[in-house]
Amino acid sequence: MDDARPLFLQIAEQIEDSIIDGSLPEETRAPSTNELAAFHRINPATAANGINKLVADGLLYKRRGVGMFVKAGARQELVERRREAFGRTFIAPLLAEARRLEMDAEDLKKMIDTWRDDL
Known part of the structure; x- marks a missing residue:
C-alpha cells in the first residue's frame, strides 16, 4: 500500500x-x-x-x-472491464501515434513481434 x-x-x-x-x-x-x-x-x-x-x-x-x-461471474466481468480499460489506456493512444507515424497494422504487428522476442 x-x-x-x-x-x-x-x-x-x-x-x-x-x-x-x-x-x-x-x-x-x-x-x-x-x-x-x-x-x-x-x-x-x-x-x-x-x-x-x-x-x-x-x-x-x-x-x-x-x-x-x-x-x-465476477471473474469474467472483471476481465471484460479490464480489457476495456486496457484498450482505452494503451491501445487507443498506441493507434493514434501509429497513425501519426504513418504505420499500418502490419508495421505494428512486426514491432510487437520484435519487442516480444526481446522480452
Missing part, C-alpha cells in the same frame, strides 16, 4: 486481482474488513470502503451472518 490512490481503492483492486488470478474463486468468502485491516494495518472503516466498492460494483455479495462472497 504505497501508491498515491486512496487506500480503499487499493484494497478493492487487490481483491479484484485475487478474483482474476483465481486465488479468490467465485462463491468463496472474501476477506473480512477486520482481516484486511489487520493485514494491512489500516482502519477497518477504510477496508470496509474497499469491500463496499466491490459490493456496489456487483462483484461481492453479503450472506447474512457469514460474510462477503465473490459473486458468480
Whole structure:
C-alpha cells in the first residue's frame, strides 16, 4: 500500500486481482474488513470502503451472518472491464501515434513481434 490512490481503492483492486488470478474463486468468502485491516494495518472503516466498492460494483455479495462472497461471474466481468480499460489506456493512444507515424497494422504487428522476442 504505497501508491498515491486512496487506500480503499487499493484494497478493492487487490481483491479484484485475487478474483482474476483465481486465488479468490467465485462463491468463496472474501476477506473480512477486520482481516484486511489487520493485514494491512489500516482502519477497518477504510477496508470496509474497499469491500463496499466491490459490493456496489456487483462483484461481492453479503450472506447474512457469514460474510462477503465473490459473486458468480465476477471473474469474467472483471476481465471484460479490464480489457476495456486496457484498450482505452494503451491501445487507443498506441493507434493514434501509429497513425501519426504513418504505420499500418502490419508495421505494428512486426514491432510487437520484435519487442516480444526481446522480452
